[in-house]
Amino acid sequence: MTDLLEQTDAQTMPDAASEQAPLIDISGLNVYYGNFHAVGDVSFDIPKNQITALIGPSGCGKSTVLRCINRMNDLIPTARVEGEIIFHEQNILAPGIDPVMVRRRIGMVFQKPNPFPKSIYDNVAWGAKVNGIRKGMDDLVEWCLRSAALWDEVKDKLDQSGLALSGGQQQRLCIARALANNPDVILMDEPCSALDPISTLRIEDLMRELARNYTIAIVTHNMQQAARVSDQTVFFSLGENRMGTLVEASPTRELFTNPRDSRTEDYITGRFG
Amino acid sequence: MSAPFHALPDESLTATGNLPRRQKIASIGRGIFLLATLFAVAALVVLLWYIFQRGWNWLSWGLLTNPPSRRPERAGLSIAISGTLWIISLTLLVAFPMGVAAAIYLEEYAPKNRWTRILQINISNLAGVPSVVYGLLGLGIFVEWLNLGRVVLAGALTMALLSLPVIIIASQEALRAIPWSLREAAYGVGATRWQVTASHVLPAAIPGILTGVILAVSRAIGETAPLLVAGAAGFVTTKPGGFFDSYTTIPIQIYNWMSRPQTEFRDLASAGIIVLLALLISMNLIAIIVRQRFSAKTRW
Numbered sequence A: 001m002t003d004l005l006e007q008t009d010a011q012t013m014p015d016a017a018s019e020q021a022p023l024i025d026i027s028g029l030n031v032y033y034g035n036f037h038a039v040g041d042v043s044f045d046i047p048k049n050q051i052t053a054l055i056g057p058s059g060c061g062k063s064t065v066l067r068c069i070n071r072m073n074d075l076i077p078t079a080r081v082e083g084e085i086i087f088h089e090q091n092i093l094a095p096g097i098d099p100v101m102v103r104r105r106i107g108m109v110f111q112k113p114n115p116f117p118k119s120i121y122d123n124v125a126w127g128a129k130v131n132g133i134r135k136g137m138d139d140l141v142e143w144c145l146r147s148a149a150l151w152d153e154v155k156d157k158l159d160q161s162g163l164a165l166s167g168g169q170q171q172r173l174c175i176a177r178a179l180a181n182n183p184d185v186i187l188m189d190e191p192c193s194a195l196d197p198i199s200t201l202r203i204e205d206l207m208r209e210l211a212r213n214y215t216i217a218i219v220t221h222n223m224q225q226a227a228r229v230s231d232q233t234v235f236f237s238l239g240e241n242r243m244g245t246l247v248e249a250s251p252t253r254e255l256f257t258n259p260r261d262s263r264t265e266d267y268i269t270g271r272f273g
Numbered sequence B: 001m002s003a004p005f006h007a008l009p010d011e012s013l014t015a016t017g018n019l020p021r022r023q024k025i026a027s028i029g030r031g032i033f034l035l036a037t038l039f040a041v042a043a044l045v046v047l048l049w050y051i052f053q054r055g056w057n058w059l060s061w062g063l064l065t066n067p068p069s070r071r072p073e074r075a076g077l078s079i080a081i082s083g084t085l086w087i088i089s090l091t092l093l094v095a096f097p098m099g100v101a102a103a104i105y106l107e108e109y110a111p112k113n114r115w116t117r118i119l120q121i122n123i124s125n126l127a128g129v130p131s132v133v134y135g136l137l138g139l140g141i142f143v144e145w146l147n148l149g150r151v152v153l154a155g156a157l158t159m160a161l162l163s164l165p166v167i168i169i170a171s172q173e174a175l176r177a178i179p180w181s182l183r184e185a186a187y188g189v190g191a192t193r194w195q196v197t198a199s200h201v202l203p204a205a206i207p208g209i210l211t212g213v214i215l216a217v218s219r220a221i222g223e224t225a226p227l228l229v230a231g232a233a234g235f236v237t238t239k240p241g242g243f244f245d246s247y248t249t250i251p252i253q254i255y256n257w258m259s260r261p262q263t264e265f266r267d268l269a270s271a272g273i274i275v276l277l278a279l280l281i282s283m284n285l286i287a288i289i290v291r292q293r294f295s296a297k298t299r300w
Ligand SMILES: Nc1ncnc2c1ncn2[C@@H]1O[C@H](COP(=O)(O)OP(=O)(O)O)[C@@H](O)[C@H]1O
Pocket: A033, A038, A057, A058, A059, A060, A061, A062, A063, A064, A065, A076, A078, A242, A244
């Protein structure tokens, strides 16, 4: 673990993670799938223009929490969400909020790259189109692809299918697609778990780049990744009745060098899960 | 404690122990299955041979272009072909949009609760109802109650009812085969349910849907019983020109010729069957081409 932290330090990281104003403030979040209480009373902040990593053993509710933030759990009929997620002074979970609007402002990148079976161009343009944008599409597509560090590789074949790209390129295409609505926040659910190590590093570099302008929350099962890219780390574990609970949310460096909770220490030193 | 494995008696790799017996059972099984296949194929070959033998000499251009006649050498299918085309186009016009819409509702919109489950079971059961029952339904509702009479519209609506369950189920299966990750991707960029369905799910499901529709319709083309009951005319001499004209169809014409005493008409019926088979085989070919055309483009 100390190796990792030296790597982390070597990078230019904004210091004092906790001093940033939170862009998203999650409090008292409970999620149920039918009768199963999957996530119990989770509260943490996601600071603006930083990368927040969600780590913890498999099945502890990381994806579930992430999906609450842009209301993707609305699509699961059995899911029920309680609590507050404050974003720009509104509760995302409140009844009057339209999930479609939430997802325009909080984009998402999924575990398995899932480009649309359309051209590279349309993959990026579609999200903007459905939200009513018509003009300046070429510029928008180029800008998103450049921001996702994909432009140089695809600029000559924008009309080819997004599915013809390599896995790493597909995932960067999905990131470009998420940028097209100019979101404030990008959620990433294990975005590198289906990728090779080189592609993974490219995505991590890209994330650091994007964090200048966007706020990022990433679920990862890979602790090295959390240590390498994130400013803040949130550690979940399984409590009673397989309910996921938050153990500790700290600046990444602190969590990996000086964990406050013994369960965190067990997990990061590999004595657990 | 030694590992709980049974050692083989020697190093030989030829069949020993109970292996010869197991291999024998395997080859008996192979024989039985081959026999079953051969039996089915043989029955088909005999049937086709019989029909072609009787009908081949009666195949002619006149068979397609002549109206029915009391003299077999002048009798043709033109009125019946026109009737079949009318019935099928109208059936498609009604059953295709309605069936796909119902499938979209059930797969993409409906909550998964007891009521939708009951609905689902009912639709599956309807697909298994004997076609003559649909004929009775059509006779009762369209011909008599709505007082449409024995006309094209009543026949087509009856056939639409008959095809609907099959179209709904095939379309549902096609929609269900679309991976959740595609929907997730589209929702993720701020699309509404309808935008997700119309732009991504439906286009991806179209090959499966079209295949199902074409198969349902080709089944309807071959159906005789429902239209016999719901009012196809036995002897019509003019092609239908609108929804409210009387009509006959190819299978009904074949049925009529079959029930005449003269052998010439029976042979003519065989020729009619060849025409019907050709029509059905080409529809199935279209289904195959459509499926391959579309599915070559998308892979997950
Ligand atoms: N759609 C669902 N329906 C029912 N239970 C679910 C569903 N998704 C996740 N779960 C359950 O919720 C718990 C947390 O899952 P998840 O958020 O995927 O965990 P993680 O991402 O940390 O591995 C698990 O016990 C899982 O089985």
